[in-house]
Structure formats: C-alpha cells, structure tokens
Amino acid sequence: MNNRRNLNLKRRAAWVAPFLMILVAGVIAVRAQSTAAPYAEFQYSTLTGSGNTITATQVPVVTSTGVTVYENLSLQFNVDANGNLSIATGYPQVVPAPALLASGFLAGTYIGPPTVNSGGMIISVAGPGVTSGGATEWTLSSASGANACTFPYSATWYVGPISSSPLAARLKSNGITSTAWSYGIGTASQCSGANNAWYLNPLIGVSQVGNTITFASFTFQNSDYSTPQAQITYTLKQ
Numbered sequence: 001m002n003n004r005r006n007l008n009l010k011r012r013a014a015w016v017a018p019f020l021m022i023l024v025a026g027v028i029a030v031r032a033q034s035t036a037a038p039y040a041e042f043q044y045s046t047l048t049g050s051g052n053t054i055t056a057t058q059v060p061v062v063t064s065t066g067v068t069v070y071e072n073l074s075l076q077f078n079v080d081a082n083g084n085l086s087i088a089t090g091y092p093q094v095v096p097a098p099a100l101l102a103s104g105f106l107a108g109t110y111i112g113p114p115t116v117n118s119g120g121m122i123i124s125v126a127g128p129g130v131t132s133g134g135a136t137e138w139t140l141s142s143a144s145g146a147n148a149c150t151f152p153y154s155a156t157w158y159v160g161p162i163s164s165s166p167l168a169a170r171l172k173s174n175g176i177t178s179t180a181w182s183y184g185i186g187t188a189s190q191c192s193g194a195n196n197a198w199y200l201n202p203l204i205g206v207s208q209v210g211n212t213i214t215f216a217s218f219t220f221q222n223s224d225y226s227t228p229q230a231q232i233t234y235t236l237k238q
Contacts, residue, residue: 037062040071046130052077052088058097058130070097105138105159105182105208110234112150121150123234125213128159135160138182138206140215142190149191151198151232152215157184157206170203175226176218181205186217196221197230211236 038061045059056073063069072095076088105127112121127138140155142148158165159182165171167183176183183205189198202219205228212235216228 037066038064052079071095072097105206105213106211106236109143109237110213111237112232112234121232121234122148123150131158131160131166135164138184140186149189151189151191151195151230152186152202152204152217153188153190155184155186155204155206155215157182157204167203170224174203174218174224176203176224178205181207181216186215195230211238 041060041062042056045056048055048057053074053076055075059071059073060068061071073092075092077085078088079085105125107125107127110123110125112123114120122143124141124143125138126141128136129138131137136159138157138159140150140152140157142150142153158167162168162171162177162179162183165183167185171177171183183203186198186202186204188200188202189195191198197217197220199219200222202217203224205216205218207214207216212233214231214233216231218225218228220229
C-alpha cells in the first residue's frame with residue numbers, strides 16, 4: 001500500500017512541478033526585485049478553469065530587452081482511471097494575446113442631473129479591464145455612497161464585437177445590432193420612484209461623446225426591447 005501511495009505521489013509530482021514552475025515564474029520575478037528579464041507576470045493575468053483546461057489570458061511577459069508583450073496560455077490535463085493527472089500532448093499552448101480593443105470611454109467622476117434629494121447624481125467610471133477575446137470591460141459605481149440615487153445604481157459594460165459579448169445571446173434575442181452603443185448590465189436604481197426602465201437588471205447601452213457619457217436602458221418592466229426605453233447623460237467633472 002505504501003509503495004502504491006509513493007508511486008501516486010511521484011506521478012502527481014511529475015505534472016505538478018512544471019505547472020507550478022510556469023505559474024510562479026512571474027511571482028518570483030516580482031518578489032526578487034534584482035531578478036533580470038526575461039520573466040512572466042502571471043499575477044497580472046486572468047486565470048480561468050474549465051473542465052480539464054486551465055487558461056491564462058493577457059499574461060505580461062518581459063523580454064530580455066525589457067519590452068513587455070502579452071501572451072495567452074492554455075494547459076490541458078489528462079486524467080487516468082486512478083485520478084492521476086498528466087499534461088496532455090501538445091500542451092502548454094502559448095499564442096500572442098489579441099490587442100485590446102480601443103474604446104473612447106474616459107475614466108473619472110461624472111455629474112448627472114439634479115435630483116429631489118441632491119444637487120446632482122455622481123458616478124464613478126472605471127476601466128478598462130480585460131475580458132475574453134481582447135475586449136475591454138468598464139464599470140459604473142455610485143460615488144455618493146450606499147443607497148445613492150443614480151441611474152443605474154451600478155453597471156458593467158463591454159467594448160468589442162456584439163458577437164463575442166458575454167451578452168450576445170440576450171442582444172440577439174431582442175434584435176439589437178446597433179454598434180452605436182457598448183452593451184452591458186446595470187443594477188436597480190436606488191432613486192425613490194425610479195422609472196421602470198431602471199428596475200432590477202436592465203440591459204444597457206453606453207456611449208461617450210467628448211466629456212459626456214450616456215446610459216440608455218433597453219429594458220422596461222422586466223422586458224427587453226430593441227430600442228432605448230430611457231436614457232441619462234453625465235458630464236465628466238473637471
């Protein structure tokens with residue numbers, strides 16, 4: 001029994017060792033400030049797992065000349081009858097990461113129309129973040145604290161082709177094809193007597209023109225539509 005256990009431990013070590021070497025390379029490089037390039041920085045990548053595959057996207061890799069390039073890496077495992085893992089033939093696979101899609105959004109604090117309880121709605125726009133396919137992800141949050149009155153209260157939207165959007169199925173089912181907006185999901189407004197267009201999880205479109213950003217709701221009373229049902233515009237605080 002002990003011999004079998006030792007054999008299993010050796011088998012596991014055979015695939016764990018190279019995998020750990022890949023994943024910790026960036027961490028070691030960061031901690032050892034004197035370490036010279038080249039090195040990878042996995043701590044700045046996005047790690048996901050699905051089935052037998054682990055994927056790292058937008059991994060920064062610093063070359064020997066100090067230039068940073070971005071790679072996508074996937075690592076697939078085989079599982080034998082005893083549950084032992086081994087790296088599948090042909091893995092790891094490393095390809096250049098797609099260039100991030102450009103967007104015209106500006107991060108910062110924005111002021112909206114006045115409300116009954118305040119001199120103006122205040123939101124914070126942050127981004128870009130990286131999501132699948134090289135697209136960018138942006139977020140809205142209320143800058144006035146909990147239960148602040150904004151439309152919407154918070155939101156996440158994506159810049160990239162509609163076909164590769166996390167919301168592709170919802171957009172398609174409602175016949176939404178316009179590229180004038182970047183689409184996302186909002187959360188219910190905390191404003192007293194809020195319009196039903198901003199209720200629960202509205203499907204939103206977002207557009208930036210200069211220092212103004214507009215949010216449109218494609219949802220009304222829990223149903224999505226192909227055209228905006230309400231919209232609001234905020235101006236970047238100078």
